[in-house]
Amino acid sequence: MIRVDAVPIEPADWESSVPERARRKGWKYGHLTIRRAEGGKRLLEALLLNLDNGSAEIASTPIIDGGSKFSSVTSAIPAAHWAEQAVGDLWGLHASGHPRWKSLILHEAWPPDKFPFAVSADGPPSPRESKFLTVGGQGVHEIPVGPIHAGIIEPGHFRFSCIGEIVANLDIRLGYVHRGVEARLAAVPLRHARHVAESASSDSAVANALAHAQALEDLWGLEGPKRAAAVRTVALEIERVANHFGDLGALASDIGFALGAATFGRLRGAALGFGQTLSGTRFQRGFVCPGGLAWEVGDAQLRLLTQSLSELKPAAADACEILFENPGVQERLEGVGILKPSLADEFGMVGPTARASGSPYDARCHFAHALFPGLAVDVATETAGDAFARAEVRRKEVFSSLRLIEEVLAALPQGGSLVKTPETLPPSKTAIGIVEAWRGELIHWITTDEQGKISRYAIRDPSFQNWTGVAIAVRGNLVMDFPLINKSFNLSYSGSDL
Amino acid sequence: MSLAIHIVLLIALPLLLSCVIRKTKALMQGRPGPPLFQPIFDLVKRFRKGETVSSTASWIFRANPLVGLSIALVVAMVVPWTGAEPLARGSGTADLILIVYLLAMARFFSLLAALDTGSAFGGLGASREAALAVLIEPSILVSLSAVALASGTMDLSVALQSPVRGTVALLSGSAFLLAALAELSRMPVDDPTTHLELTMIHEATILENSGRNLALIETTVALRTAVFFGVGVQILLGKALRSPDNAIVSAASSAAAILMLGCLLGVLEGIAVKLNWRRVPSFVAFSTALAVMSAFVAAVGA
Secondary structure, three states: OOOEEEEEOOHHHHHHHHHHHHOOOOEEEEEEEEEEOHHHOEEEEEEEEEOOOOEEEEEEEEOOOOOOEEEOOOOOOHHHHHHHHHHHHHHOOEEEOOOOOOOOOOOOOOOOOOOOOOOHHHOOOOOOOOOOOOOOOOOEEEEEEOOOOOOOOOOOEEEEEEEOOEEEEEEEEOOOOOOOHHHHHHHOOHHHHHHHHHOOOHHHHHHHHHHHHHHHHHHHOOOOOHHHHHHHHHHHHHHHHHHHHHHHHHHHHHOOOHHHHHHHHHHHHHHHHHHHHHHOOOOOOOOEEOOEEOOOOOHHHHHHHHHHHHHHHHHHHHHHHHHHOOHHHHHHHOOOOOOOHHHHHHOOOOHHHHHHOOOOOOHHHOOOEOOEOOOOOOOOOOOOOOHHHHHHHHHHHHHHHHHHHHHHHHOOOOOOOEOOOOOOOOOOOEEEEEEEEOOEEEEEEEEEOOOOOEEEEEEEOHHHHHHHHHHHHHOOOEHHHHHHHHHHHOOOOHHHOO | OHHHHHHHHHHHHHHHHHHHHHHHHHHHOOOOOOOOOHHHHHHHHHHOOOOOOOOOOOHHHHHHHHHHHHHHHHHHHHOOOOOOOOOOOOOOOOEHHHHHHHHHHHHHHHHHHHHHOOOHHHHHHHHHHHHHHHHHHHHHHHHHHHHHHHHOOOEHHHHOOOOOOHHHHHHHHHHHHHHHHHHOOOOOOOOOOOOOHHHOOHHHHOOOOOHHHHHHHHHHHHHHHHHHHHHHHHHHHHHHHOOOOOHHHHHHHHHHHHHHHHHHHHHHHHHOOOOOHHHHHHHHHHHHHHHHHHHHHHHHHO
16 A cells, blocks of 8 residues: 655745655655646646655646646756656646757647647647757768667657767657557546556556556555465566566677577566466466456466476576676677666666666565565666666566565465455545566556546556666767667657557 | 589579578577578569669669679689689689679679668668778788789689698688678678668668569679688688599589588577677778788798
8 A cells, every 4th residue: 555645736836846855865756747636627746756665745736727837847857857748748738947848759740739638728738849959060960760660669769860870869759659548547447447557568567457456456445365466476576577588688689699589588488488377378468457366376377387487497597697698798788878877866767777777776675566565675786877787687686586486476375366346436536556567667646536537547657767768878879789778778668658 | 514513503502501501590599490491482582572662762773783793693603612613714804803893893882772772771881881891801802812922823713723831721711701701791790680770781781672672682692602601611621622633522522611611600690799890890800910911921931
């Protein structure tokens, strides 16, 4: 259960008060968005997280009727710069004082008068601006890449400004997979919502389903069965292991190391197989649901899982030796795509990216989800902030996750895995679900109106924070190393575009 | 008779070599890989497909594959890379300088064609390939010159078939093969199987080619690979492979050696890591140093 306190703030104080509250010791910035309160009023809200006691507070201030502006906090909290741009796109508002104002997800390809969340009573929307940062000077040339890529990956446009083979600046434009997930979540019947929530970024199906379930359970004030919590932990860690294997394999393939790519590809397949053993589907979709688990896990499956786990561990250790002990691999990964700890912290990096740049933050140690924070997690940190550090963090996390899975499976509580959940939600309440997904801190933030309907469902995918890290890390590197640097972050395009 | 063998090998070996490389690479990664002859099936498929040509492309783009293939065929016909007797042996047609710069002309056209489409990747690839060509040229030229020096003739059709001292053969042969890896855009300099445009060298220059156009280029690449490997094998092992009175035996042993080299490349591509672009010059410098040493030995020891 994550306690959420409301902190109303006067519009005039917003710019000074929010950064002040976010900078208190033990607190961090979570997300920033707008919701529609009673009577159609727009409320600007900032979610701040308290790491010391695993609680949260929501600072809110009204947007003046007919207004098309709000004051930006980006100069003081750089981590909020994308969130403010997204608000601009979706609500037709301008963040005054934002150091680099431009549209984020609804760019030129979208109709210029389309503001999905704006209504006519809000007054005239503030027009969007789409522009790339241009780099001047002799010999600077631009390389446009995407949105359609050669591999089977998500669409995104990358605009490089280069001096010879060196990247001077990278502008990232996402927004090619905008599906209106947040709006859909507030519209669909509650029993269908979990399937939509999972699709926010389907490679993190368990994490999204879990954050969704935790938030709804908090709204109801309900606690799922112990067995469900334990199995959810296993499901979440399996997802982490499978994706980390996939990432390490992709890193190997990006430096042309075919042996490493094939080896880790096989391991990823094995880890996805665990997902199938546990939940019946390789990506574990539809498994975690509000109230517990959608179906029971039998003892035979659990025995099979424990057995295949013990077979995977030595194989994983061998594979890591092939990759990490190879001098060629070390040479290609070390010192490439450095994200300095100070910048990682300022721009609010989360997950393995943050931990590779020295941050000790892991949501599993602070916020209630599944068996966490009751379960001891070895937080994997590195300080170099380069591609090698990000790979190293993943390697460490694979083994600590495997250990966690074994630990949880060894002491799995008996009993049912599902409690009955109410048909409706309590009115005028707010709850958040925070999960350490394999990419990092994932937030589902639900607010209900007076009728007990979801009035705003906001999702803060870890990728939404970390994309800025890619743009920073690639500066001054070889253009040729960009795919490698990008893969060392491996962010979700769809998760940042809801 | 010997010329007929040369022509048969010229047609069969390049295709077979690409099959062997691909299969070995797959086996090295611990997977069965596609059927052995898949590269040939792919080539046939591409020859039967239509092509898409950028609207900004001029005649150079269409002519490039034909220029490349013609030059590769001429070189393959006159250079005794198969161990059998090439066309016009001893007539001076296979002059060292002529051959090296014929290949350079083919590259010149491929770079122009890459720039021709106006795609950002074409320009990127062309600039990288040009930089690489500048690095490789001395190594290829000097290693072949060492053989010419040792055998007393600039005509490759004679030089490659005359007995050369072991030290010169070893040094110039290894220098030539190392440079060939870079020249042919193979690992560890370039990853021919990558789909990541930004990391490509050679592949970036042919991204806009499709269908028949692409099939011609791939045929050329296969032919060039076989010729370079063949020349390397002749320099390194020529003495051992030649059997003076039986053309079939010398050709068969040369072909076997070329395919073995293909297996070696497959193994290398399976386990190697692509070099950082900044380290490529030192890789080529290593080959150049070997070439210079071989030329020194050939000049002093002759």
